[in-house]
Amino acid sequence: MVQIVRQYLGRLASPERSRSDKTRVQELFERAAQFRSMARDILAMADEAEAEAMDMVGSTLDDVPSKTECNGWPNARFVDIAKYQYRSRRVREQYFGRKLFGEPAWDMLLELYASELNDENISTSNLILSSLSPTSTALRWIKYMEDSGLVTKKSSHLDGRVQYQRITKNGFDMMTKYFESISES
DSSP states (O other): HHHHHHHHHHHHSOOOOSOOHHHHHHHHHHHHHEEEHHHHHHHHHHHHHHHHHHHHHHHOTTTOOSSBBBBBBBBHHHHHHHHHHHHHHHHHHHHHHHHTTTOOOHHHHHHHHHHHHHOOHHHHHHHHHHHOOOHHHHHHHHHHHHHSEEEEEEESSSOTTTTEEEEOOOHHHHHHHHHHHHHOO
């Protein structure tokens, strides 16, 4: 992994002279997206390792919804819908740009909902990455969602510096009702 990053960094330091500025800018944006993707993958691996460790020592969270089924619908159906919505937003941004449709709170709720259905923990840093917004913006939205009773945080049992974000029962129920309503259309 380190070698791959070094290769990319080496390419960043030596731009090709024959390319136009516009092409170079596009290339740099693409590389930035690749780095973000790699960072999300690394954070996901760290979250998985910590989740496994937490399972081994045992943990409980208050106000977390049941993961068996949502009002009779299989979890996989809602996970697919949430992931589809997230992907379609990324495709839309390719055509219209991120500024026109920026909704970091919605992106984070989609991520938290899918994570809950998959019985996965999501760290605050990974949630911030999923919002594709600046850290300060994402943190403001996380605080707003916490104050609104949609999201709760829990410290890691293994490392107090790590915070996990979880969707609350209220937030989970609201998302489920939303997905039910668009599924019936």
